[in-house]
Amino acid sequence: MSAHCINIAISGISSKASDELKIELRQIIPNHFDINWVNISNKNIDLLLIHAKFFDTQGIQQLIKERKFLFLKISNEYRAVSSILENNTLFPPFQESKTLQKWIQSHLLNYISNKEPSDETSNTLPQKSDISNTISLDSMLKLKNTYLHLFDNHGTLAIIDTFQEVVWLEPTRLQIKTNNSFNYELAKTEHFTFVSKKTEYNLKDWIWNLFWYSTEYQGLIIDENDYYKIDYWPQPSQNLDQKMILQLSACFIQGAQLSQVMRRLKLPIKTVQQFISACIISNNGKIISAAESRYQYNDMPIATEQQGFLNKFFGKMRSRFGL
Incomplete structure (x- = not known):
């Protein structure tokens, strides 16, 4: 068990209740602790959330006896206010549960702070596999x-x-x-x-x-003099970046040189390289020759009298892609 990682197993609970508990626990447990959601067979469980009707089974009782981890029994019986009664039984609703918060602070966090780090920590972390490819996910996406x-x-x-x-x-x-x-x-x-x-x-x-x-993947080596062409327009998940990513996409969908796009959009070269790095990893496009580029440096004039046309163009693009 890592001093900064809490291993929590969930068993016998509906997916809806499981999702609610995961979200609530992430909000309750301090951010400097990572939560590792593990299977009940994991040897380094810190907390088990188990449906009340399965708690008394021989297998569960044997696990608790042998490994001595904390547990909470989860009931389906709704109460007006979330509560934990004797024998560590948690009753819904789970959202914004002051009762659960107090139990986590007094039981789980205290248990973690008093537990010596285990030499088996490395076994709880994912290990690199032979099929990993951190430069391109081409092999993954072809499965x-x-x-x-x-x-x-x-x-x-x-x-x-x-x-x-x-x-x-x-x-x-x-x-x-x-x-x-x-x-x-x-x-x-x-x-x-x-x-x-x-x-x-x-x-x-x-x-x-x-x-x-x-951020650790934003520094892939691609020279500012290289040309790149994307296959599709990336759809940013955050409104803050939408306009900039649409502008970058409009250039690189034609095949463009990084330095030309940098100058046209007045962006740092690192931002342009960050965009292309994400495209390379996600298998969106490829490096091309200058002869294959269809982007012209003056394709997107920025003169004041033509700014309205540019805004209208990107407005249409946002509407087209539902942004």
């Missing part, structure tokens, strides 16, 4: 009719369906970003308990956003 589990050293990021090209997210990862420990593997049944299927996200758009916002 058809497959469910893949995406993760990093903070735990599960998502599960992707390469056939339908959709993504299901781990609900407590509130920020779309990762680091150089990013990896993937074939999804197992247990991995589906870590994600919520309430909302599906477009695979290509989500992957692009993941690496656009991941």
Whole structure:
């Protein structure tokens, strides 16, 4: 168990209740603790959330006796106010539960602070696999009719369906970003308990956003004199970046030189390289020759009298892509 990572297992609970508890626990547990959502078979569980009707089974009782971790029994019986009664039974509603917050502070955080770090910590973290490719996800995205589990050293990021090209997210990862420990593997049944299927996200758009916002992947070496052509327009997930990304996309969809785009849009070269880095990793486009470029430096005039036309153009693009 890492001093900064809490291993929590959930078993026998509906996906709706599981999602609610994950979100509530992430809000209650201080941010300097990572939460690692683990399977009940994990040897380093700190807290088990188990449906009350399964608690007295021989297997569960044996696990608690042998590993001596904390537990909360989860009931389906709604109360007017969330409560924890004797024998550690939590009753819904779970949202904004002061009772759960007090229990976490007095039991779980106290337990974590008094527990010596384990030498088995490394076993709880994802290990690099032979199929990992941190420069391009081309091999991953070419795996058809497959469910893949995406993760990093903070735990599960998502599960992707390469056939339908959709993504299901781990609900407590509130920020779309990762680091150089990013990896993937074939999804197992247990991995589906870590994600919520309430909302599906477009695979290509989500992957692009993941690496656009991941600072450790923004420094891929691509020279400012290189030419690059994207295959599709990335869809930014945050309003703050929409206009700039649309402008960059409008240039690179034609095939453009990085330095020309930098000068035309008056952006730092690092921002242009960040955009192309996200495209390279998400397998959106390729480096091309100057002869293949269709972008002209004067394609997007910025003179005052023509600024209205530019605004109208990007307005149409936002409407077209629902931004």
